[in-house]
Amino acid sequence: MWHFENTKDTALGMPSEAATAKFRRMEYEPEDFYEHFPCFAGAKLIARFLSLFECYKSTLGIAGHIADVGAFRGATSLFFAKLSLLYEPHSITQVHGFDLFERNEAPTGARGFSFAESYPRVKELIEVQGLQRYALMHQLDVRYELEDFFQRHAHLQFRLIFLDIGVYDAVSASLRAFWPRLTPGGIIVFDQYNNEVAPGETQAVKDFLPAGTVIRTFPNGWMPTAYVLKER
Numbered sequence: 672m673w674h675f676e677n678t679k680d681t682a683l684g685m686p687s688e689a690a691t692a693k694f695r696r697m698e699y700e701p702e703d704f705y706e707h708f709p710c711f712a713g714a715k716l717i718a719r720f721l722s723l724f725e726c727y728k729s730t731l732g733i734a735g736h737i738a739d740v741g742a743f744r745g746a747t748s749l750f751f752a753k754l755s756l757l758y759e760p761h762s763i764t765q766v767h768g769f770d771l772f773e774r775n776e777a778p779t780g781a782r783g784f785s786f787a788e789s790y791p792r793v794k795e796l797i798e799v800q801g802l803q804r805y806a807l808m809h810q811l812d813v814r815y816e817l818e819d820f821f822q823r824h825a826h827l828q829f830r831l832i833f834l835d836i837g838v839y840d841a842v843s844a845s846l847r848a849f850w851p852r853l854t855p856g857g858i859i860v861f862d863q864y865n866n867e868v869a870p871g872e873t874q875a876v877k878d879f880l881p882a883g884t885v886i887r888t889f890p891n892g893w894m895p896t897a898y899v900l901k902e903r
Contacts, residue, residue, distance in 0.1 A: 736829050744796075770809075773790060817845065829853050830858075831859075837872045847879070858899070860897075
């Protein structure tokens with residue numbers, strides 16, 4: 672049976688295990704992997720960040736911060752923070768990352784992986800680059816702790832929200848908490864909508880969004896898979 676995950680093994684997917692092993696044997700320096708990252712990153716990984724960039728660019732001029740829910744190692748949070756430095760250096764825009772970090776549990780239905788990262792290590796990664804003003808990490812369980820978080824930070828409004836959690840109850844709780852705080856004209860992005868690796872995400876979106884909501888897709892993407900524009 673064909674699975675969407677199989678597309679990662681195509682020429683446009685991530686580098687194969689053989690290619691990755693070859694990279695290691697070629698003795699590149701660590702600096703090469705970030706200074707010359709297109710040499711090593713798969714085309715679909717690049718497409719992922721291009722899709723996120725298009726979403727970011729389309730929300731410029733709309734009031735609100737940016738949320739990365741399911742931040743893991745902080746790649747998306749830091750990507751958005753650096754875009755903010757480039758495109759709106761004098762704004763008050765912040766990127767708020769939410770994750771359990773080392774308390775993380777393996778998400779049911781997401782290939783059995785446990786996406787856990789050390790909270791202090793992510794904060795150190797941010798601080799060593801001087802980005803703590805722009806990228807703020809929150810260690811909490813979105814299923815149970817968002818209501819209290821927003822009671823303590825009632826001012827927060829968002830223009831762009833990226834959901835990368837894939838589990839029904841986590842997606843459902845996040846939609847309930849974040850949707851009222853998404854500025855009209857803003858975008859909410861789903862990483863695994865309509866994807867067999869995380870069926871709970873699709874169900875949570877269907878259960879929450881009003882009937883007739885237009886769910887758009889990315890023509891060049893692997894993940895994220897879909898987004899919704901909150902109508903003005």
